[in-house]
Amino acid sequence: xxxxxxxxxxxIIEKRQSVAFWCNPISGHATLYWYQQILGQxxxxxxxxxxxxxxxxxxxxxxxxxxxxxxxxxxTLKIQPAKLEDSAVYLCASSLGSRTEAFFGQGTRLxxx
Amino acid sequence: DQQVKQNSPSLSVQEGRISIxxxxxxxxxxxxxxxxxxxPAEGPTFLISISSIKDKNEDGRxxxxxxxxxxxxxxxIVPSQPGDSAVxxxxxxxxxxxxxxxxxxxxxxx
Numbered sequence: 001x002x003x004x005x006x007x008x009x010x011x012i013i014e015k016r017q018s019v020a021f022w023c024n025p026i027s028g029h030a031t032l033y034w035y036q037q038i039l040g041q042x043x044x045x046x047x048x049x050x051x052x053x054x055x056x057x058x059x060x061x062x063x064x065x066x067x068x069x070x071x072x073x074x075x076t077l078k079i080q081p082a083k084l085e086d087s088a089v090y091l092c093a094s095s096l097g098s099r100t101e102a103f104f105g106q107g108t109r110l111x112x113x
Numbered sequence: 114d115q116q117v118k119q120n121s122p123s124l125s126v127q128e129g130r131i132s133i134x135x136x137x138x139x140x141x142x143x144x145x146x147x148x149x150x151x152x153p154a155e156g157p158t159f160l161i162s163i164s165s166i167k168d169k170n171e172d173g174r175x176x177x178x179x180x181x182x183x184x185x186x187x188x189x190i191v192p193s194q195p196g197d198s199a200v201x202x203x204x205x206x207x208x209x210x211x212x213x214x215x216x217x218x219x220x221x222x223x
Contacts, residue, residue: 033211035213040215042117042119042204042215043213048209055209056209091156093156098208098210099145101147101162102159102211103158103159104149104156106154106155107156
């Protein structure tokens with residue numbers, strides 16, 4: 001079974017630039033999550049989708065972050081404009097439902113300089 | 114507001130001995146708990162979970178204990194192996210989203 005795919009693995013951008021991350025979840029998984037993990041901290045949920053609808057985006061900085069999940073499968077997370085404090089690993093995860101374990105991708109390490 | 118806490122940033126254990134990783138939570142509405150293991154440059158991988166209706170769940174060398182009255186869970190690894198060296202995150206859920214602790218870095222010394 002293929003796992004959660006994310007790209008790119010690494011990205012370096014200057015502050016005020018924009019960046020986009022892509023995620024392809026495990027086939028058949030209805031729930032998709034985007035997490036932000038800052039160095040030394042645990043993953044923090046940014047947004048959760050159930051199929052192509054948003055379940056929770058309460059911790060998403062909506063003035064600069066946006067995410068979509070078209071057709072209930074792939075998802076993209078965008079940051080525009082980026083700030084220095086956005087430097088983190090962005091993890092995508094998927095699960096069959098919100099009460100089952102989530103499977104994580106390898107993450108995208110973003111460095112904002 | 115850290116609802117899930119792992120107060121030990123690191124732990125070192127001799128190979129063959131027991132590793133005990135601890136996790137505390139504050140939200141009494143959490144009813145599903147998980148442990149994840151993370152190697153460098155990889156995403157977290159699911160290890161073991163427990164529902165709040167149980168107080169113990171075992172899977173091979175890994176056992177998770179839940180003490181609801183103390184709002185505490187622990188992961189026991191017996192016997193510890195060098196390949197277990199990784200960062201371990203506990204997570205808790207109310208059924209909507211998962212809240213993660215800050216992780217404990219386990220080093221198993223050969």
